[in-house]
Amino acid sequence: MLKQIALTLLAMTAVAPAMAFEPTKPVEFVVTSGPGGGTDNFARTVQSIIAKHKLMEAPVVVTNKGGGSGAEGFVYAAGYKGDPYKLTFGTNNEYLLPSVAAVPYKPEDLTPVAALALDEFLVWVNGKSEVNDIKTFVTAAKAEPKAIQFGGSQSKDTDQILVSTIAETTGAEFRYIPFKSGGEAAVQLAGGHIDANVNNPNENRGQWQAGMVKPLCVFRPDRFPKSEPVHDGKGWSDIPTCAEAGLAIDSYRMPRTVWLPAGVGEDAVTFYRDVLKKVSETPEWGRLCGQDFANVAVPRWR
Amino acid sequence: MGNFSYLMDGFSTIITGHHILIMIIGVMLGILVGVLPGLGAPNGVSLLLPLTFTMDPISAIILLSCMYWGALFGGSTTSILFNIPGEPSSVATTFDGYPMAKNGQATRALTLAFMSAGIGALAGVIMITLLSTWVAGFALQFSSPEFFAVYFLAFASFIGMSGNAPAKTLVTMMLGFAFATVGMDTISGGLRLTFGIPDLIKGVSFLVAVMGLFGIGELLLTTEEGLRFDGIKARVRIVDVLKALKEMPRYSWSILRSTVIGIWMGITPAGPTAASFMSYGLARRFAKDKSGFGKGDPRGIVSPETADHSAGTAALLPMLALGVPGSATAAVMMGGLMIWGLTPGPMLFIDRPDFVWGLIASMYLGNVVAVVLVLATVPIYASILRVPFSIVGPVIVAIIFSGAYQIANSTFDMWLVLGFGVLGYLFKKLDYPIAPLVLAMVLGDKAEDAFRQSMLMSNGSLSIFWSNPLVTGIMALGLLMLLWPVFANAVGVRNLRRRAAGHSAKV
Numbered sequence: 001m002l003k004q005i006a007l008t009l010l011a012m013t014a015v016a017p018a019m020a021f022e023p024t025k026p027v028e029f030v031v032t033s034g035p036g037g038g039t040d041n042f043a044r045t046v047q048s049i050i051a052k053h054k055l056m057e058a059p060v061v062v063t064n065k066g067g068g069s070g071a072e073g074f075v076y077a078a079g080y081k082g083d084p085y086k087l088t089f090g091t092n093n094e095y096l097l098p099s100v101a102a103v104p105y106k107p108e109d110l111t112p113v114a115a116l117a118l119d120e121f122l123v124w125v126n127g128k129s130e131v132n133d134i135k136t137f138v139t140a141a142k143a144e145p146k147a148i149q150f151g152g153s154q155s156k157d158t159d160q161i162l163v164s165t166i167a168e169t170t171g172a173e174f175r176y177i178p179f180k181s182g183g184e185a186a187v188q189l190a191g192g193h194i195d196a197n198v199n200n201p202n203e204n205r206g207q208w209q210a211g212m213v214k215p216l217c218v219f220r221p222d223r224f225p226k227s228e229p230v231h232d233g234k235g236w237s238d239i240p241t242c243a244e245a246g247l248a249i250d251s252y253r254m255p256r257t258v259w260l261p262a263g264v265g266e267d268a269v270t271f272y273r274d275v276l277k278k279v280s281e282t283p284e285w286g287r288l289c290g291q292d293f294a295n296v297a298v299p300r301w302r
Numbered sequence: 303m304g305n306f307s308y309l310m311d312g313f314s315t316i317i318t319g320h321h322i323l324i325m326i327i328g329v330m331l332g333i334l335v336g337v338l339p340g341l342g343a344p345n346g347v348s349l350l351l352p353l354t355f356t357m358d359p360i361s362a363i364i365l366l367s368c369m370y371w372g373a374l375f376g377g378s379t380t381s382i383l384f385n386i387p388g389e390p391s392s393v394a395t396t397f398d399g400y401p402m403a404k405n406g407q408a409t410r411a412l413t414l415a416f417m418s419a420g421i422g423a424l425a426g427v428i429m430i431t432l433l434s435t436w437v438a439g440f441a442l443q444f445s446s447p448e449f450f451a452v453y454f455l456a457f458a459s460f461i462g463m464s465g466n467a468p469a470k471t472l473v474t475m476m477l478g479f480a481f482a483t484v485g486m487d488t489i490s491g492g493l494r495l496t497f498g499i500p501d502l503i504k505g506v507s508f509l510v511a512v513m514g515l516f517g518i519g520e521l522l523l524t525t526e527e528g529l530r531f532d533g534i535k536a537r538v539r540i541v542d543v544l545k546a547l548k549e550m551p552r553y554s555w556s557i558l559r560s561t562v563i564g565i566w567m568g569i570t571p572a573g574p575t576a577a578s579f580m581s582y583g584l585a586r587r588f589a590k591d592k593s594g595f596g597k598g599d600p601r602g603i604v605s606p607e608t609a610d611h612s613a614g615t616a617a618l619l620p621m622l623a624l625g626v627p628g629s630a631t632a633a634v635m636m637g638g639l640m641i642w643g644l645t646p647g648p649m650l651f652i653d654r655p656d657f658v659w660g661l662i663a664s665m666y667l668g669n670v671v672a673v674v675l676v677l678a679t680v681p682i683y684a685s686i687l688r689v690p691f692s693i694v695g696p697v698i699v700a701i702i703f704s705g706a707y708q709i710a711n712s713t714f715d716m717w718l719v720l721g722f723g724v725l726g727y728l729f730k731k732l733d734y735p736i737a738p739l740v741l742a743m744v745l746g747d748k749a750e751d752a753f754r755q756s757m758l759m760s761n762g763s764l765s766i767f768w769s770n771p772l773v774t775g776i777m778a779l780g781l782l783m784l785l786w787p788v789f790a791n792a793v794g795v796r797n798l799r800r801r802a803a804g805h806s807a808k809v
Contacts, residue, residue, distance in 0.1 A: 034633075040348070044348070063711045064345075064348075065504065065710065067503050067505055068503035068504055071486065071503050072503050072504040072710075075500045076500075079500075101486070102493055103503070104498070104500045149758075155487070155490055157491070175759075177446075177755055177759060178488055178491075178755070179751075180488055187441075187442065190442060190624070191443060191444070192442075193446070205645055206645050206646055206647015207647060209645065210647065210648035
């Protein structure tokens with residue numbers, strides 16, 4: 001079901017718009033992360049691009065509602081049924097949260113508007129680790145069940161779901177240790193306190209540059225496009241996909257999503273979809289998403 | 303001494319009219335957001351962030367970091383004048399700052415606070431200059447057990463010292479832990495103590511609690527004591543500022559101790575709030591004459607302020623060197639770095655030394671600018687207290703409620719602040735200490751996360767807290783602090799007996 005939602009979201013970004021709705025008062029951008037979080041950067045970048053290119057007449061007010069892994073913001077927006085002035089920014093947590101935690105909203109309480117970027121996931125180990133490929137890693141994990149400590153951001157969120165998917169696929173058993181953010185998981189890995197994490201490229205890029213951590217494989221259907229080397233002559237394009245390296249998970253990505261409350265008119269959805277499409281076509285958006293390849297420069301801290 | 307020549311390069315980059323103007327603007331804006339409770343540095347910086355997208359990275363980071371310094375200073379102002387901490391880290395300053403201002407010595411309190419804050423910040427920057435390479439490695443040694451040990455130490459050094467009945471301290475602290483657990487739990491992802499109220503999912507904001515307990519609680523008490531229609535008749539003279547500056551050397555020990563605590567808490571990164579509480583606790587513990595604490599003891603102002611600012615400054619180092627924010631504000635600034643096209647992390651020092659050392663140089667200059675600006679404005683702030691309470695009181699109420707609303711744009715928080723106000727009033731009437739509640743709220747959920755992460759790592763064995771020299775050392779220090787009053791009593795009693803024995807022998 002999740003896959004379907006994600007696909008629908010992607011398909012919808014391509015739909016050509018017909019203009020009818022036009023906001024006449026300030027639009028509130030509800031951000032489902034704290035200031036500085038990945039979703040926050042996402043929303044504020046959209047805001048600044050809209051302002052710079054005058055893509056919308058009405059002013060924008062950004063409010064952070066990141067409590068409860070973002071549930072705070074979704075519950076808030078769900079309460080404004082039919083109000084086209086509450087644009088909510090999130091990730092796949094909009095439809096994942098209600099299925100894993102008792103939050104007082106349903107995924108249907110919000111109308112999907114767009115999915116703007118896809119964050120990649122990789123398996124990382126400490127730079128000094130003797131493990132250099134995912135096969136050895138899995139074999140080691142199987143030899144000693146529950147010995148390997150996987151760190152990640154939050155509980156029952158994208159990171160933990162990926163770790164349990166790896167466990168299910170391979171039959172290995174891991175210990176998952178939740179931290180407040182991917183950044184914390186990155187430092188714990190660099191310091192050698194945990195054995196692995198599944199961070200996004202940006203959360204670990206700085207540590208990889210310094211050789212403190214190294215990637216084993218990426219959950220993409222194909223390799224990253226060719227790019228500059230990052231560390232020790234190796235670049236993003238040298239990282240094998242997990243499937244080719246022997247871990248049978250073709251793809252695992254996290255979309256950056258935008259929502260309106262349920263019950264808004266189709267014309268409002270079309271309007272915002274059009275604005276966001278224009279945002280994604282600006283050079284600034286391209287710059288944020290990395291000169292080399294798309295979707296890497298959107299960091300994810302919560 | 304490569305760092306030194308880099309620093310000089312940094313200075314030559316930033317000493318331009320343009321950059322100094324940016325500094326002054328940043329500090330002014332920062333003081334403004336610091337003085338308005340609820341707005342706070344993280345929000346202020348994130349509001350300003352979109353404006354910096356068009357600036358060059360060095361100017362942008364100067365603007366944002368100077369705003370941060372300004373906010374740290376502004377936060378102390380409201381703590382001292384109105385008992386309303388503008389920032390979580392300035393709560394400890396209210397304990398003695400507010401009583402001193404109430405005694406008619408607002409100028410002295412403000413000057414002491416600003417000056418020690420400035421010293422703390424400069425000490426933090428000097429540490430960054432000297433130790434930038436070493437610190438990154440040190441911070442990497444910290445994992446969940448070490449974090450728990452640090453929080454344990456913070457608790458231990460603050461408890462024990464309370465002059466109140468131990469049972470009462472325990473009650474308020476447990477209440478604080480309970481408030482800290484409200485909302486979504488990091489480890490299990492479940493909701494706790496929300497009672498089906500959607501507004502509680504985000505948890506109880508620490509600032510809402512503090513503004514209610516301290517601000518509203520104090521107002522209720524003042525009103526009950528009878529409405530005074532005249533302000534505090536304090537003469538506000540520039541001479542008082544100079545006088546207060548002159549007494550600073552007397553507190554050298556407090557300042558030194560607090561600097562060490564602050565720097566340590568900043569780089570680990572346990573943060574400025576833990577640092578200021580811990581420093582206050584230790585200042586009281588090591589004071590020979592404790593009677594003045596809570597009634598306006600200057601050491602009770604100097605210590606938390608120094609620690610707060612040295613921690614706040616030192617917190618920027620882990621961010622740069624490891625790519626991990628040491629505070630909420632640092633997190634927002636780090637978001638800025640990415641948008642300006644810089645990758646925070648170990649390579650930043652090597653790839654962009656001009657940026658890193660420009661920033662460090664701007665920390666020296668920015669803090670000097672901030673201290674000069676705030677000291678020059680002390681008389682203005684202090685004279686606010688001369689305005690009759692019947693005017694100031696309602697204004698404070700308005701500031702508190704708008705501040706409470708702004709934290710999360712939630713009307714529910716305004717009811718919460720009122721509830722906490724009544725609680726604060728009752729606590730004061732019944733002589734329950736508020737500080738342990740606040741400390742438990744700030745560090746409670748962090749300590750809980752760290753403890754449960756440690757338990758996951760060790761498969762439930764407590765021995766992880768004695769598993770390496772670092773964590774063992776911190777835990778041992780914490781236990782020593784916790785049991786210190788018992789030791790001190792035992793030693794004290796023996797000394798007393800010996801003296802008594804000697805006395806009787808002479809007779």
